[in-house]
């Protein structure tokens with residue numbers, strides 16, 4: 001099956017995803033990179049039904065959903081809207097806010113808000129693992145500032161390196177990378193999101209920040225990943241987003257571990 005193309009520019013996006021049929025073909029090609037297999041008869045020929053949402057097996061007539069098990073599961077919005085939202089989210093370094101998406105795609109704000117949170121849910125791999133084992137951290141050096149709390153902490157086998165102006169370093173040289181990441185994060189939250197991030201949803205925004213940073217060199221894979229294609233991630237429902245974690249049916253944003261490897265997607 002031909003590899004689905006990834007649009008590098010907006011005009012290219014408009015050309016490649018000109019209608020619902022083209023969008024459905026993209027999702028299908030990304031979802032079955034080895035070619036379609038019917039889950040009932042293992043037949044390998046299918047056609048997309050007129051609604052562009054269902055796939056019918058040419059051999060046994062089994063009808064499956066194009067979007068089942070993705071973040072677009074059960075959506076009433078056009079696939080082109082989802083694809084454009086995901087494309088904007090991966091290609092803009094600053095991401096998009098729900099207010100921007102509302103204006104750009106002509107959505108109700110609640111729809112844009114939910115769509116972005118569903119896309120963010122696919123930014124964390126469901127089978128992620130915590131860092132573990134000794135070979136990962138053996139010989140690791142922890143770089144800290146000179147905060148007095150650190151002095152009495154057990155080092156558990158780590159080396160500690162102190163960066164501090166008290167040790168003769170220039171102020172700007174102390175923990176440069178750490179400060180850069182944190183200041184970029186703060187600028188993003190204050191800029192794109194105008195600082196309006198509820199504590200309940202902060203984890204989802206941190207996941208987005210880490211996702212975009214880790215995949216900045218593989219936008220095509222990030223694009224398919226965001227749509228949850230091949231990852232069986234459906235994301236929170238609107239009701240779940242507005243229900244507290246502790247309440248029945250509440251949604252807790254999954255935490256990224258930072259140890260995720262790049263997925264082996266069909267690009």
Ligand SMILES: [Zn+2]
Pocket residue numbers: 038039040041042043057058059060061062
């Ligand atoms: Zn079949």
